[in-house]
Amino acid sequence: MTDRVPPEIEKVLVSSQEIADKVAEMAAAIDADYAGREVLLVGVLKGAVMIMADLARALTIPVSMEFMAVSSYGSSTSSSGVVRILKDLDREVAHKHVLVVEDVIDSGLTRSWLLRNMKSRGPASVEVCALLRKPEAAKVELPVKYVGFDIPSEFVVGYGLDYAERYRELPFVGLLKPEVYATS
Ligand code: IMP
Ligand code: MG
Secondary structure (H helix, E strand, O other): OOOOOOOOEEEEEEOHHHHHHHHHHHHHHHHHHOOOOOEEEEEEEOOOHHHHHHHHHHOOOOEEEEEEEEEEOOOOOOOOOOEEEEEOOOOOOOOOEEEEEEEEEOOOHHHHHHHHHHHOOOOOEEEEEEEEEOHHHHHOOOOOOEEEEEOOOOOOEEOOEOEOOEOOOOOOEEEEOHHHHHOO
């Protein structure tokens, strides 16, 4: 099935079918690695909502889900790595197997902060699963155990990712037409 693509989209980078296939593949790997254990999926609002919902349903191991909201100081298009917690997890992560679920790893600065933060809470283990990874992520030493797609260093929208809080609902990941940025 091909995606219905709104006129503001220049190009589809990853279709909804490709996402679904990849999520199934990642879930199979996670199922195998965590067999016999329960995993706590930790997502960062709001970008991780789609991958969290799809991954949780694709897994067969028992999971629980926690969400965190953070704000990264810096401009809207670049991250400083200085992070403020707007909403913390509701439950303790001590002695749990934590899997941080990410939409995209860009500079990786927010994520390295998040990993340090999770590890300081004394979990049994911490790993990262990200649907998308940009080349910049390689600059920060950051173990990402499960990666869906390596994409170019371009600003993308859809499947949880926004531009000015729009386009999160698109079922695919795509590039916006330049005039969309120009007019807002
Ligand atoms: P970083 O890895 O610290 O640079 O921050 C990554 C966060 O910035 C992601 O979780 C997204 O919320 C946001 N972000 C990074 N790249 C994009 C993009 O291409 N489109 C939309 N949001 C993005
Ligand atoms: Mg955003």
